[in-house]
Amino acid sequence: MQRPLAGLTTRNLATELTAGVTLLAIAIPLNIGYAQIAGLPATAGLYALIVPTVVYALVVSSRQLVASPDAAAAALVASSVGGLAVAGSADYATLALAQAVICGVLFILLAVFKLGFLANFLSKPILVGFVGGLALDIMVSQIAKMLGVSIDSGKEFTGKVADLVSGLGTLNGWSVLISVCSVAVLLAGRAFLRAVPWALVVLVVSTIAVVVSRLDQQGVDVLGEVPAGAPAFTWPMIDWTMWLALVPSAIALTLVTTAEGLLVSRSYAEKHGYPFRANRDLLAFGVANVAAGAQGSFSVGSSTSRTAAMDQAGSRTQLPALVLAVGTLLLLLFGTALLEDIPSPAIGAIVGVAIIPLLGIRDFADLWRKDRFEFLIGATCFLVTLFIGSIPGILVAFVLALINLAKRASNPAIDVLESSGDPGESLLEDAPAGTVTAPGVIVIRLAAPLFFANGAVFTGAVKDAVRSAGDGAVRHLVVDMEAVTDVDITGAESFASLKEWLADHSISLAFSRVRPNTLHRLTALGLLDAEQVYPTNRAALADLTAPAVQRRSTEREGL
Known part of the structure; x- marks a missing residue:
């Protein structure tokens, strides 16, 4: 059995600790934004970085894959739980916890019965279309936040677009200025100095600007009070009918995370020559999601961008994840006052820039050049997810996968x-x-x-x-x-x-x-x-x- 923190030596200890600080700087602003996408308080995103992160790091076989809520998972939570309860309410938060627990159980079952191959039905065109549809829906909400326009995040895509267009007359100039500057810094930093945690820089500078200039009194929305203290262990108490109602969305979350997570985990294992154990990784996702549901967070998936950032930083172990957990806990215990004046336009800019790759523009162009039928599959999944919903989107994805499989199998060489x-x-x-x-x-x-x-x-x-x-x-x-x-x-x-x-x-x-x-x-x-x-x-x-x-x-x- 693989020991925890495999690959850690005295030679790479300093590199791993430095990578952990970098991960902390990247994850905190992103998780605050993802929690808002999911319709949950900022603490839900931060709690996911403590206990779920620790148990995942100690169980997983991958030495580099970073587990955390991501944009696609947050959007799925919002679209599925939003149909069962009002975003921001206690019932809504409880349903999000229950959904994470169901995801955890599903991951564990996949690991025990070695059913991870089911995620292979989510081919690249399907994943590109499904995640792209979710990303565009998220982008509308983030643009509204960047402009200082109020929209109903519980609506479907067309409703959000309508709210955004009708509310353009109420946009806030200071919010636009903060957003433009934030996006410029993030894009320039990504192009020239990728090692710098530009998301943290944007949060710090924009927060200072808001406090010094009292921009919150000029209509700039800020994060607000963040409760201090470590996450408390709890358990979602809901009716069994609500548990059943959450199963379809939990299946969708599990399958998307399995497909993406195992693919990324395998690729880095092959790249650096260490063992890859798919069922062990699924088990790690399972215990992490159960932990998330038991201590105030929401569904945990894999983060491709953060994993890539850790690889570039030279990390080859899960020690940065433990540094992230300790740093987040210290922030919640002693530094929540620092979060209160973070401007929402800056958060929107950070999340918006982070999800640009998820729109799949290059992937769709590549599919168009290589295979028009596969492009049609991806585009159909994209449109269904965007205009009908995430759950119909995943169902259509599986139907399209079966059609594609049957089409190819019925015409063998x-x-x-x-x-x-x-x-x-x-x-x-x-x-x-x-x-x-x-x-x-x-x-x-x-x-x-x-x-x-x-x-x-x-x-x-x-x-x-x-x-x-x-x-x-x-x-x-x-x-x-x-x-x-x-x-x-x-x-x-x-x-x-x-x-x-x-x-x-x-x-x-x-x-x-x-x-x-x-x-x-x-x-x-x-x-x-x-x-x-x-x-x-x-x-x-x-x-x-x-x-x-x-x-x-x-x-x-x-x-």
């Missing part, structure tokens, strides 16, 4: 080589690599499992190949099974009908290079007998098919 029918002529010279044929023989290779989506396609391809060779030209059919890893009932029934058709046309059937598990499956389904399996040798195949053909290919051994 089928390699067909048929003879000319001339008993004295061999087509060996024209054979593709790995295929040998002889007069009267057709060799067909199916490069996919044989199942319900492609069974009819395969049998149709075989019949077309036989017919195109001419009446009576084909006497033997050999099916190369090297790439066939499985056969389901529907595929077996299609193949059984093909066997009958071949028998009616006096064509013998044999199989080559059958995998052991597939051989067992074919036998159990009654599709072959032992004598129907060719030896994996070309000379043997030549002897079985046509004595006139004695050539052997030197391209590869075995049929």
Whole structure:
């Protein structure tokens, strides 16, 4: 079992501690903003950086992945819980806690039953579309905050846009100035000095400006009082019907976090050569989310941006996460007064700049260039998430994933080589690599499992190949099974009908290079007998098919 803080040595201790301070400077302003996106008080974002962060760091196998609420998770919380309670109310906060607990249980179940592969159904186009839709919805709220315009954050996207447009006459000039300066500093800093925690710089400078100039009296909205003290352990007490109502959104949160979190975790593990254990990472997400629900926070996911920042800072352990937890606890105990005058436009600017990459503009352009169908999948998911809602968005995402899978699976690569029918002529010279044929023989290779989506396609391809060779030209059919890893009932029934058709046309059937598990499956389904399996040798195949053909290919051994 991997020890906690694997990779930590006396040589990298100073680097890891410095990275922890950097992470603290990045995470605090972002988590305050994400808590506001979720419709929760600032403390909900800060509490997520203490107990959930500690338990995650001590359990996870990844040495670098940073766990924290992120923009997509915050938007999902707002859109799902917002339909069940009024944002800012006690019931709303309790539902957010319960949602985090459900997410934790789901993560633990995924780990125990090794079901993390389910997240593979969220392909890149689906993730780009889903997260992009959430990001644009967030962006509208942050723009309103930057302009000093009041909108109803509980509305859908179109309602927020309408509120923003109608409220432009009430925008606050000082808020606009703070926002413009903040965005300029953040973008310039990202371009030229990425190592500097510019989000913290923006918060400090803008807060000083508000206090010195008393801009809060000029209409600039500020964060307000932040309760001091460590997070208290509690448990959400709600009716069982409300627990059930939260399950769909919790599933969506779990799947999105699983897909993104495992992908990022694996990529950094491969990059730096340390072990990656998917189920251990899922378990870590599980205990972190249960901890979040038990101490006043909300759903915890993976933070790609913060993980990248730690990698750039030279961190290769989870020690920065522990530094973050200690620093946040000290802030809550002794420094909450420093947070009260943080201007909301600055928070909006920080969050807005942070989520720009989540809009997926470059990803959509890349999809458009490479595959229009995959672009259509991403765009559909984006529009459904944006205009209908996050839960319908994730449902549509899975439907589109299945459609995409079925589309590709129903058109497998089928390699067909048929003879000319001339008993004295061999087509060996024209054979593709790995295929040998002889007069009267057709060799067909199916490069996919044989199942319900492609069974009819395969049998149709075989019949077309036989017919195109001419009446009576084909006497033997050999099916190369090297790439066939499985056969389901529907595929077996299609193949059984093909066997009958071949028998009616006096064509013998044999199989080559059958995998052991597939051989067992074919036998159990009654599709072959032992004598129907060719030896994996070309000379043997030549002897079985046509004595006139004695050539052997030197391209590869075995049929």
